[in-house]
Amino acid sequence: MSVKHALSRGLELGRSLFQLGLFKPAGRVAAKFRGERLRVSRPTRTVQPQTFLPGRYRFFRLSLSGLAAQLQSGAFRRVVGGGAPRNRAVFLAFGVGLGLIEQQLEEDRTSAALCQEIQAVFRKKKFQTPLKPFTSGYKLEDYVIGKQIGKGCNAAVYEAAAPFAATVESGKCSLVELNQKQTDDDNLKAGPLRFSATPSFPLAMKMMWNIGAGSSSDAILRSMSMELVPACSQALTNEQGEIALDGHFGTVPKRLTAHPNVITVYRAFTAEVPLLPGAQEEYPDVLPARLNPLGLGSNRTLFLVMKNYPCTLRQYLEVCVPNRMQASLMLLQLLEGVDHLCKQGIAHRDIKSDNVLLEFDSTGCPRLVITDFGCCLAEDLGLKLPFNSRWVSKGGNACLMAPEVATAVPGPGVMIDYSKADAWAVGAIAYELFGQPNPFYGSQGLESRTYQEKQLPSFPAAAPEDVQLAVKLLLRRNTRKRPSARVAANMLHISLWGKRVLARLDQTRMDELTDWLLCQSAVVLLKGRGSGGSSVEAELQRCFLANIDLEDLRAAVSFLMYGQQQWKSLLAHYTEP
Numbered sequence: 398m399s400v401k402h403a404l405s406r407g408l409e410l411g412r413s414l415f416q417l418g419l420f421k422p423a424g425r426v427a428a429k430f431r432g433e434r435l436r437v438s439r440p441t442r443t444v445q446p447q448t449f450l451p452g453r454y455r456f457f458r459l460s461l462s463g464l465a466a467q468l469q470s471g472a473f474r475r476v477v478g479g480g481a482p483r484n485r486a487v488f489l490a491f492g493v494g495l496g497l498i499e500q501q502l503e504e505d506r507t508s509a510a511l512c513q514e515i516q517a518v519f520r521k522k523k524f525q526t527p528l529k530p531f532t533s534g535y536k537l538e539d540y541v542i543g544k545q546i547g548k549g550c551n552a553a554v555y556e557a558a559a560p561f562a563a564t565v566e567s568g569k570c571s572l573v574e575l576n577q578k579q580t581d582d583d584n585l586k587a588g589p590l591r592f593s594a595t596p597s598f599p600l601a602m603k604m605m606w607n608i609g610a611g612s613s614s615d616a617i618l619r620s621m622s623m624e625l626v627p628a629c630s631q632a633l634t635n636e637q638g639e640i641a642l643d644g645h646f647g648t649v650p651k652r653l654t655a656h657p658n659v660i661t662v663y664r665a666f667t668a669e670v671p672l673l674p675g676a677q678e679e680y681p682d683v684l685p686a687r688l689n690p691l692g693l694g695s696n697r698t699l700f701l702v703m704k705n706y707p708c709t710l711r712q713y714l715e716v717c718v719p720n721r722m723q724a725s726l727m728l729l730q731l732l733e734g735v736d737h738l739c740k741q742g743i744a745h746r747d748i749k750s751d752n753v754l755l756e757f758d759s760t761g762c763p764r765l766v767i768t769d770f771g772c773c774l775a776e777d778l779g780l781k782l783p784f785n786s787r788w789v790s791k792g793g794n795a796c797l798m799a800p801e802v803a804t805a806v807p808g809p810g811v812m813i814d815y816s817k818a819d820a821w822a823v824g825a826i827a828y829e830l831f832g833q834p835n836p837f838y839g840s841q842g843l844e845s846r847t848y849q850e851k852q853l854p855s856f857p858a859a860a861p862e863d864v865q866l867a868v869k870l871l872l873r874r875n876t877r878k879r880p881s882a883r884v885a886a887n888m889l890h891i892s893l894w895g896k897r898v899l900a901r902l903d904q905t906r907m908d909e910l911t912d913w914l915l916c917q918s919a920v921v922l923l924k925g926r927g928s929g930g931s932s933v934e935a936e937l938q939r940c941f942l943a944n945i946d947l948e949d950l951r952a953a954v955s956f957l958m959y960g961q962q963q964w965k966s967l968l969a970h971y972t973e974p
């Protein structure tokens with residue numbers, strides 16, 4: 398057999414092996430974690446992968462020399478007719494490798510095309526804010542303002558109503574109502590319940606405290622512009638295309654498109670600071686001299702109008718312990734929200750349970766939205782921040798600052814990469830969702846700057862295994878080993894709705910996964926026609942399909958397979974005699 402012949406024979410052999418499914422997933426499901434290799438044992442596999450092939454397809458862990466050795470000595474001898482001299486065997490092996498790669502590329506092209514088609518179907522129907530276009534609501538006088546519903550370090554928030562907001566659906570079920578439904582539930586902690594979404598005030602108005610920015614719209618915008626990141630297009634521009642905020646557009650930052658898990662600001666405008674209920678008692682110092690002679694505030698400030706949510710995530714968790722399905726769905730929503738921000742080049746930088754608002758869908762499942770973008774990074778450079786001086790702000794809440802941000806030291810040319818920082822914070826909040834204290838809070842808590850992964854408290858055993866794995870991975874210090882919010886979200890999606898496929902993945906090919914994607918698409922489209930279309934679960938499934946990408950999906954599968962291997966070995970360890 399000549400070298401050329403050996404190569405072409407190998408190529409054919411590789412193609413057939415691939416078609417027969419004898420060979421491929423060994424490489425595909427492989428992943429490299431902590432330098433150790435994961436191998437999925439398959440009964441038909443005879444080749445021990447030893448080296449990586451370079452480039453994008455390096456998940457093919459075919460060792461050509463290993464393959465050649467096998468061909469010389471083992472199972473393939475019969476297949477190739479035996480007795481091939483060593484150098485020919487190398488070429489034969491090389492051919493097999495090429496054949497496998499060629500087929501894999503082909504299959505990838507098909508799967509990637511399918512993913513794109515699914516994406517296109519689910520992206521066509523854009524998430525709509527529940528507000529119809531309306532010409533008013535750009536002045537304080539357009540609103541009736543009720544009682545105060547919240548207060549932070551930078552603003553007071555009041556319930557509000559306006560004729561144009563009649564289309565804003567209230568949060569369906571308030572925490573009070575939910576509590577009444579669940580009084581028998583043993584899981585429910587005792588505690589005062591004070592929150593309710595008042596249907597007559599479907600809106601929330603956030604009045605920023607303006608100390609020192611001055612009263613011109615331009616100055617206000619310059620100092621508070623990040624609050625406008627989640628503002629929808631009608632928030633700033635009315636139907637005639639007039640800019641309602643009479644500042645320069647230059648000071649208006651990058652803005653987010655609407656997403657079910659991110660707050661939408663319906664209207665933003667500047668106006669004179671009014672004397673609202675509780676102002677003299679609760680925030681006299683930030684009032685303008687017109688209202689309090691000792692006040693330090695400017696005369697005008699920024700107002701933001703949003704939907705009025707029944708409570709924050711923190712308030713909800715103080716009185717309720719979500720069941721494991723609800724907690725998983727809540728975690729998934731936070732990951733979906735963060736992924737949406739990342740895709741648009743925005744880092745929130747202050748994700749915490751106070752900055753997540755909550756309402757309930759028609760089934761009583763909590764729906765979460767990320768809010769308060771005051772500390773966000775929304776620069777043209779995307780998720781990287783030049784950190785050349787210690788005066789550059791790294792973001793809010795130091796406790797939930799990802800290790801790569803917390804440990805960054807300012808200097809010339811230093812850049813902080815925020816692409817996985819919000820995902821890390823979500824990993825920490827996951828403990829709260831499953832009823833445990835956040836490990837990074839309190840005087841005894843870990844410090845994100847210094848903690849070691851093995852110091853993380855064990856995750857509640859009641860949480861699904863895949864959730865435990867996802868959280869463990871999200872809290873990895875090394876960003877290269879930490880999944881992105883998208884990949885972690887994919888893990889949970891597959892775990893929640895594709896468990897059956899996952900169980901078969903060690904013997905399956907990618908096409909089984911793509912078949913499952915097609916089935917999911919059909920189910921979600923059908924659900925969308927029925928009443929289930931607005932439930933949190935349906936929204937999440939739509940989100941997943943609208944963002945489906947082969948590489949991210951594959952990464953999620955690799956992490957899940959890695960987790961399964963770990964569980965199996967842990968189990969084996971404990972069941973050994």
Ligand SMILES: Nc1ncnc2c1ncn2[C@@H]1O[C@H](COP(=O)(O)OP(=O)(O)OP(=O)(O)O)[C@@H](O)[C@H]1O
Nearest residue numbers: 546547548549550551552554601703704705706769
């Ligand atoms: N849309 C809303 N619906 C209901 N309550 C809200 C809404 N927005 C804010 N709140 C309440 O007001 C509080 C303060 O709001 P927010 O966190 O936006 O203010 P802040 O001053 O920017 O906060 P921080 O201190 O985190 O900077 C929230 O914790 C929440 O309780």
